[in-house]
Amino acid sequence: MLPTRRCLVGLPVVRFSDLGIESSLVSCLADQGITEPFEVQIEAIPSAMEGRDICCRAPTGSGKTLAFGLPLISRIGPAKPKKPTALILTPTRELAEQIRNVLDPLAWESKMNVLSVYGGTSYGKQLKGLEKGVEILVACPGRLLDLLKRKALSLEDVSIVVLDEADRMADMGFMEPVCEIIDHCISEPQMILFSATLDHEVSKLRKSYQNDPVRIEIGPKEISMDSMEHLFWNIKPYKKTEIAVKSVRRAGRSIIFCRTRSGVDRLSDEMKLDNIPLSSLHGGLNQKQRDRAMRKFSSGRSMVLVATDVAARGIDVEGINCVVHYDPPDDAKAYKHRSGRTARAGSSGVVISLVKRNEQRSYNRIQREVGIRKRFTDPRPEVLKKNEFNLVPSYENKEGRINTKKKRNRRGRSKNSKRNKFTKGTNENRNKNFRGKEKRRRGRRSKKKADDRP
Known part of the structure; x- marks a missing residue:
């Protein structure tokens, strides 16, 4: 039976600094209004900081991203071009982008880069990002396998692998691609697995790739229908x-x-x-x-x-x-x-x-x-209960609001566009251009008159 971390019930309020997170990251979290960790973070972060493998059952919205993201940022080293040092696998593009948005400001504070790769978008930006070097790669299995076949990156330097929504990946038929991706990691990386359920497919993944993992269970085993x-x-x-x-x-x-x-x-x-x-x-x-x-x-x-x-x-x-x-x-x-x-x-x-x-x-x-x-x-x-909803305006006007749309000139270009900046020039240059054009027009008229002569 897997060891289960005991819930820290009845203890004083826990801060992120108490969990071993460095002060710069704690300050960055405080700037976002995040000062106290959730239960899943209190349970998972200490073991993750020790380098232990983790098998965690936790529902969506419980704070999983910071539970694996903070130890990941704290433990990994700098990356070489095309060789990320941490890999996060997710089942959907939306979730990949959501994770990147959460981790990006924290990684920036630690002078690290985060890149998300998934299908449905062009390869150009993703290839350039890998070429520059990214420490944290957030990926969907299909696009990552495609990039590996193109030899656009190597996973030999990956020291931490995170599987988020592992049960969802199993439902979508991603287990075989996930296993193939993990096999590309030459060293045996720390394996952190998060899932809403720990069913048969997820259990097989744990047995195959995790070494004596700490087991954490947060919330009910299934979504409670009684709360709604x-x-x-x-x-x-x-x-x-x-x-x-x-x-x-x-x-x-x-x-x-x-x-x-x-x-x-x-x-x-x-x-x-x-x-x-x-x-x-x-x-x-x-x-x-x-x-x-x-x-x-x-x-x-x-x-x-x-x-x-x-x-x-x-x-x-x-x-x-x-x-x-x-x-x-x-x-x-x-x-x-x-x-x-x-x-x-x-x-x-x-x-x-x-x-x-x-x-x-x-x-x-x-x-x-x-x-x-x-x-x-x-x-x-x-x-039904009447709930008020205050719609956030997409843009604001002069009455104390800021319009996010760029003002356009008569030709449809932004007044601040580079093209206008470089072609406009100073008044002196515009006058010179005008005089030059006028001379050329006069020359063409004189030539036309000469050609019309019998």
Whole structure:
């Protein structure tokens, strides 16, 4: 049986400095308003700082990124070109970018570089970053294997490997690529594994690649369905959008899940006609569009995220009051993952399922498997708790607001663009240019008159 670290219950308040984190990183965290570690950080950081392998079960949103990121930054050395010293593997592009955004300011404080690599984007920027040398590489398995085959990098200097959302990688069929990537690490690196569940596939990974790991378990083994209110509303198909609009207007910050990309696009278009500030997210968007949608939603510039299941795991956005199953989830596991976006960290939340008549049987099965028993009722969005949502403006105007859009001149170029700066010149140069042009025009007119003579 694996050793399990005992929870530090009843002890005085723990600070990051008590866990062995250096003062410069502690100050950087304090500047971000982070002064006290979460439970998973208190449990994982000391063992990680000692160089121990870690097998940790913890839910999304529990503070895992700093739990592995702080020891990683503290322990690794400088990198050579194309030879990162730490590797973080994630199942999705959104999660990779989220981890990079968290670690980047901390790594910068320690004079280190962080690079994220994933599919759906050009190779150019990623190849240049690897050429310069990065200490911390955050990667999705598919793109990393592609770069390894191109000999764009080597993993021989990697001293720490982190597997984040390992169960999700197993669900997506990434276990074989993950094993192939770990085998590219010539030395035996410290292996830190985080997962929401420690099921059969994750257990095989632990047995194959970890050496006497410290086992840490945070929170319930499964997403608790008791912390949220579940509503199952019978609905006619043509009423679904109307009820969804009324529900999110009452609930405030919400996520609506659709089954298909076209369903997301169609619902988004319909809700925009009702002036609902929203973002759309699905696998058919390119990476820039997906990043823009997540930034817009997480920063409060949109109230609703309409998404496929691509957003159901690994994305940590605070303050979600409501989850709407616009289309039914595939199974009980998907229902849990979708619903788990709300009622987090002790807060309350509501989960609404819009149920057509032919979907009642599948929802009955889902209820049995997740351990809840709710009646199917008529929709009543007016009884939902009214949550205020203050939309963050995308730009600000002269009344104390700053417009983020560049001012354009008559030709459509920014007034501060390099092209305008270099072509404009001083008044003296402009006068010289004008006189030169006038002379050339006179010369052409004289020549034309001469050619017209008989």
